[in-house]
Amino acid sequence: DAGITQSPRHKVTETGTPVTLRCHQTENHRYMYWYRQDPGHGLRLIHYSYGVKDTDKGEVSDGYSVSRSKTEDFLLTLESATSSQTSVYFCAISDKQGNSNTGELFFGEGSRLTVL
């Protein structure tokens, strides 16, 4: 299994509080992604990174920010959590560009966030 660790795995928080989810990889892969999974929507890309300090927005980036100061860590921050951000969040990594593509995404086990 690819070395991807997400933390925390479960979190309950209140509306308006900040939340940070961490993704840590031991594979030295260049690309890292944050997706959210919701019933009826499948997986939707929030943000992704193509290198240290290089990030870009996905299709549902509003209300989220990310940072990547080291190759191995990709942080997802909800500055002020809302109930609509209740979801399961998945980190994924890849060593190739998504459109080149034999590149495969390796996924973490997910972080379940509940915003009350």
Next chain:
Amino acid sequence: GDSVTQMEGPVTLSEEAFLTINCTYTATGYPSLFWYVQYPGEGLQLLLKATKADDKGSNKGFEATYRKETTSFHLEKGSVQVSDSAVYFCALSWNNRLAFGKGNQVVVIP
């Protein structure tokens, strides 16, 4: 942007039945296509892939053929097992990321 569409609704079938899950795509170029599987409580894992038209991806008895003329990548398995119960996602590569369909839950009854 590029996208994939999966057939609506869960799929329930008996053990040893034939499984088909439909996937069609919309793309401006020639993306690679993927099927991912998610077992309960786990992240997604790659099931199979195809990188160009007419390629057939296969793994664990599952197959899918990249059909450019019908813009499709349907997943098939000839004889499902209870252990195949999972959620299946079709995906395509686009602009340095993967775009996923909404997924289909497959339940195989003994």
